Amino acid sequence: MLEALYDALFSERRLLDDLIAQMRRQRTAVGADDIDSVDESTFATHRILATLGQARQRRRQLNVLLGGSEECTLRELEELLGDRVDERLRDARLRLQQAADVLTREVGMNRKLLREALSNTNQHVRTLSGGAAMSATYASEGVLPTTPAGSRGVLVNRTV
Numbered sequence: 001m002l003e004a005l006y007d008a009l010f011s012e013r014r015l016l017d018d019l020i021a022q023m024r025r026q027r028t029a030v031g032a033d034d035i036d037s038v039d040e041s042t043f044a045t046h047r048i049l050a051t052l053g054q055a056r057q058r059r060r061q062l063n064v065l066l067g068g069s070e071e072c073t074l075r076e077l078e079e080l081l082g083d084r085v086d087e088r089l090r091d092a093r094l095r096l097q098q099a100a101d102v103l104t105r106e107v108g109m110n111r112k113l114l115r116e117a118l119s120n121t122n123q124h125v126r127t128l129s130g131g132a133a134m135s136a137t138y139a140s141e142g143v144l145p146t147t148p149a150g151s152r153g154v155l156v157n158r159t160v
Contacts, residue, residue: 001066002081002089008059009074009092015052016099019045023106030110030117 022045029037060070068077074093078085 002084005062005066006089006092008055008062009096012052012055012059013092013096013099015048015055016096016103018048020099020103020106022048023103023110027110027113030113
């Protein structure tokens with residue numbers, strides 16, 4: 001049974017490593033304005049997340065079979081199993097937790113980059129269409145500032 005738990009931890013870590021690689025690919029694609037690669041990495045991420053969900057369900061089942069609850073943490077399960085836990089299993093738990101920490105950082109970097117890219121794209125579209133720049137604050141006294149009608153579409157000829 002402990003061998004099955006080791007396999008489950010190893011599989012989860014491998015999936016987290018795959019997600020980390022996808023986060024890095026996505027960041028590279030966003031930096032290169034490669035929308036096709038962004039789409040591919042997003043699709044791959046969804047596929048890996050589905051597989052990871054199945055792997056976690058497998059580990060929950062093993063938790064119950066080993067005497068814990070579905071939601072017990074790996075550390076709690078290790079305490080429950082006591083001397084039956086060998087160094088190999090401890091190492092697998094540690095590596096899984098390290099991979100989860102790295103993934104958390106990678107996701108944070110991607111969120112920040114994607115937010116900045118979206119903001120830059122929105123600003124670029126507003127500039128091209130002659131729209132007013134978005135204010136970072138609320139309009140004073142509930143009145144939105146107006147732009148002169150003649151300044152719209154200055155950079156783009158709309159009569160295509």
